[in-house]
Structure formats: structure tokens, C-alpha cells
Amino acid sequence: MSLQNPCALAPFFAAPAKGRQIVAGFSYLQRIRKGATTRAWFPDPFLDRTIEWAAVREFDLLQEADNLMIDDLDIMDMNRTARALNSMRGGGYRVTMISLGYYTKDNTCDDLKILDKKLQEEITRMIHFLYLGEPSQKASAQKASTLKEGLWSCADALPHIAMTLGAQRLYKPEETTREEQVFFKILERIPAQHIIHDVAIGLALPDKTKEKNWVYIADAEKRANAFFSALGQTMGTMINHHMRGYGDRLTPKASSWQRRAAHALTC
Numbered sequence: 001m002s003l004q005n006p007c008a009l010a011p012f013f014a015a016p017a018k019g020r021q022i023v024a025g026f027s028y029l030q031r032i033r034k035g036a037t038t039r040a041w042f043p044d045p046f047l048d049r050t051i052e053w054a055a056v057r058e059f060d061l062l063q064e065a066d067n068l069m070i071d072d073l074d075i076m077d078m079n080r081t082a083r084a085l086n087s088m089r090g091g092g093y094r095v096t097m098i099s100l101g102y103y104t105k106d107n108t109c110d111d112l113k114i115l116d117k118k119l120q121e122e123i124t125r126m127i128h129f130l131y132l133g134e135p136s137q138k139a140s141a142q143k144a145s146t147l148k149e150g151l152w153s154c155a156d157a158l159p160h161i162a163m164t165l166g167a168q169r170l171y172k173p174e175e176t177t178r179e180e181q182v183f184f185k186i187l188e189r190i191p192a193q194h195i196i197h198d199v200a201i202g203l204a205l206p207d208k209t210k211e212k213n214w215v216y217i218a219d220a221e222k223r224a225n226a227f228f229s230a231l232g233q234t235m236g237t238m239i240n241h242h243m244r245g246y247g248d249r250l251t252p253k254a255s256s257w258q259r260r261a262a263h264a265l266t267c
Contacts, residue, residue, distance in 0.1 A: 012136060012200035013057050013119055017110035020053060021101045026183050028096040028161050032063075033089070036164045040179040052102045054190050055112050056143075056158070056197040057119060060250065061129060063092040063204045092204065096161060100186060112196075129202035135250070139199035147192045154184055157197060159258035166265025201250070 023043055030036035073081045097119070099112060146152045155162040165184070168177050 012131065013116035013198050015055060015110075015112050015116060015196050015198075017107055017113050019104040019107040020055075020110050020112045021104050022099045022111040022115065023051070023102065024100040024183065024186075026096075026098040026180070028094070028164070030094045030160070030164075032091045032093065036094075036160070038161070038164060038168075038180060040183045042179065042183075050102055051100045051186050051190065053100070053194040054187055054196070055099045056195070057097045057099075057116070058139075058197075058199045059095045059119075059123060060199070060201045061093040061095075061127060061204055062132075062201065062250075063090055094160065096158065098183075098187065100183070100190075123202075127202070128205045130205060132201045132203055136199055136201045139201065139250075140197070143197035143199060147195055147197060150192050152192050152195060152197070154188060155262040156259055159255065159262040162262035163258055163265055166262060170265070 024041065026038070026040045028036055028038050073084055097115075099115065101111065143152075143157060146157060162184075165177065165180050168180075
């Protein structure tokens with residue numbers, strides 16, 4: 001896995017200029033283990049515009065789990081142990097921005113190119129992280145292959161968003177989710193050859209603080225799975241628990257579960 005300084009790279013979102021004009025947008029922000037927030041916006045007259053293209057920009061910030069609660073694993077208090085184990089899980093953020101627009105005759109001015117540059121500048125300025133080149137390129141290539149084969153859909157390519165919006169429709173009044181519904185109905189109608197979907201993944205680095213506790217990789221005998229292995233030896237067969245890592249949500253198993261949930265909620 002390649003670890004690179006994002007400031008030293010070409011922009012991780014870098015669509016070639018084609019005279020694109022942005023007329024509508026959608027944003028999704030989720031702190032892992034928390035609920036997501038979404039927002040869609042349209043211009044004021046909107047219906048007189050023909051939507052010809054869409055661009056999806058996904059950024060996943062991964063945060064490594066720490067084991068600072070390792071001393072709270074208590075064989076005599078399993079409730080406390082479960083809480084401590086849950087706190088030693090990786091976190092991070094997931095940000096997705098989707099733009100809709102039309103083409104102009106002036107190829108020298110491209111709104112998407114301007115937006116990509118702005119995203120790169122803001123993300124690298126606000127967040128101290130390493131760019132994971134190999135996973136990013138692999139994820140982007142997979143999205144491009146899906147688009148080329150004509151198999152791209154919101155529920156399959158953006159299951160975390162489809163699942164969130166489906167859940168919102170269950171519990172919120174229809175008028176509060178109407179803009180998002182209209183936005184994704186338009187997105188689903190755009191031909192795959194006019195959709196761009198790029199993914200960037202970064203690993204958050206610890207900030208310099210005055211705290212004495214630092215995130216570190218513990219020796220094998222001090223990890224949570226060692227605790228549960230020893231517990232199993234004294235109390236019988238027990239599942240060997242492992243701390244969930246920062247990249248668990250990017251695994252095929254997690255994506256498959258999200259896709260099934262998204263399809264169930266959008267039916």
C-alpha cells in the first residue's frame with residue numbers, strides 16, 4: 001500500500017476540462033459511528049436547464065484505532081469490557097460531493113475543474129493525512145469499470161448515500177426530503193458515459209499535542225484478541241474478538257451489506 005503526501009501529488013480529483021457548467025449539487029458528510037448529514041441545492045430557475053453530466057467525488061478519511069482502554073478489559077465485568085472494546089475501534093469521516101450540470105462551448109472554463117482544485121486545497125489544508133494511492137486508484141478504477149459496463153446505479157455505487165436517504169424517508173416528512181429525491185432521480189437518468197466517479201482515501205495522522213497518551217501499536221500479548229483468547233481458555237470455547245480497523249467499512253463484505261440495505265430501503 002503506497003503512502004504519499006497529498007500536497008506532493010497531482011490532484012486526486014482531476015477531471016479534464018470539457019466546458020462543464022455546474023447547476024446543482026449534493027453533499028454528504030458522515031463521521032464514522034455517527035449519523036450522516038445531507039444537503040441538496042438547486043438554482044432558482046432550474047427546470048429550464050438540461051442536465052447532461054454528473055461528477056461524484058468521494059473522500060474517505062481513515063483514523064487508526066488506539067488501545068488506550070486496554071487496561072479496562074476486566075474479566076469480572078464484561079459490560080465494562082464490551083464498552084472499552086467498542087471504544088478501541090477505528091473511525092474517520094466520509095465525504096461525498098455530487099455535481100450536476102451541462103456542457104458549454106467554452107472548453108477553457110470548466111466549473112468541475114475549479115471545484116476539484118478547491119476540494120484538493122481545502123482537504124489538504126484542513127486535514128493532516130497520508131494519501132493512500134493504491135486503494136484510491138483501485139476504487140476509482142472499479143467505479144470507472146462499472147460505468148463503462150453500464151452497471152452504475154446510486155444504490156450500487158453509492159450505497160451509503162442511498163441507505164441514508166432511504167432511512168430519512170422513513171422517519172422524516174416527505175417535503176423535507178423532496179430535494180434529495182429529485183436530485184437522485186435526475187442522476188439516475190444521466191447516461192453512464194457522462195458520469196465521472198472518483199474516490200480518494202487518506203489515513204489521518206496524529207496531531208501534535210501535549211497529551212501523554214499516544215496512539216501506538218501494542219505488542220501481541222497486550223491486544224484485545226489476546227485477552228479474549230485467554231478468557232476462552234479459562235471459560236470454554238469463545239469467539240476470538242479483534243478490534244475493528246479503520247478500513248472495515250471499505251471491505252467487500254461491508255459494501256455488500258450496504259448495497260442490500262440500500263436496495264431494501266429504496267424499493
